[in-house]
Amino acid sequence: xxxxxxxxxxxxxxxxxxxxxxxxxxxxxxxxxxxxxxxxxxxxxxxxxxxxxxxxxxxxxxxxxxxxxxxxxxxxxxxxxxxxxxxxxxxxxx
Numbered sequence: 001x002x003x004x005x006x007x008x009x010x011x012x013x014x015x016x017x018x019x020x021x022x023x024x025x026x027x028x029x030x031x032x033x034x035x036x037x038x039x040x041x042x043x044x045x046x047x048x049x050x051x052x053x054x055x056x057x058x059x060x061x062x063x064x065x066x067x068x069x070x071x072x073x074x075x076x077x078x079x080x081x082x083x084x085x086x087x088x089x090x091x092x093x094x
Contacts, residue, residue, distance in 0.1 A: 001029065001030070001031075001032030001033070001036075005032060005036075006032045006035055006036045006039065007036075007039075009032070009033055009036035009037075009040075010036045010037070010039045010040040011040075013036065013037055013040035013042050013046075014040050014042060016042075016045070017045065017091065017092045018045050018046075018047065018088045018091045018092055019037060019040075019042055019045055019046040019047070020046075020047050020049065020084055020088060021033075021034070021037060021046065021047070021048050021049070021070065021075075022049050022050055022081075022084075023048070023049065023050030023051055023052045023053075023056065023067075024050075024056065025056045025057075025058060026052075026056065026057060026058065026059060026063035026066075026067075027058035027059060027063075028058070028059060031059045031062055031063045031066065034063060034066035034067060034070060035066055037070060038066060038069055038070060038073070043070075043073040043074040043075045044074065045091055046070070046075040046076065047075065047076045047077075047078060047084050047087045047088055047091075048067070048070060048071055048075050048076070048077050048078070049078050049079070049080065049081060049083070049084040050079065050080070051079075052064055052067035052068075
């Protein structure tokens with residue numbers, strides 16, 4: 001992702017009612033999405049679903065480090081998609 005791509009994702013996250021980030025394999029082409037959410041400073045409306053593991057990190061640790069920064073930033077942490085949907089429904093119904 002280019003810096004412009006990361007900025008665009010950050011802007012979209014700021015405009016969204018809620019942001020859902022799923023634990024998924026991250027590599028050089030999509031790790032910028034995690035950086036974009038961190039840059040957007042939207043922890044209060046962000047849900048992280050699942051657990052990021054080293055086996056899902058194809059960035060030599062950058063994705064896992066970004067996930068851990070997100071997890072420590074005040075986002076809602078849930079274990080699965082059903083919990084994520086429930087949490088997001090609560091966020092957007094306020």
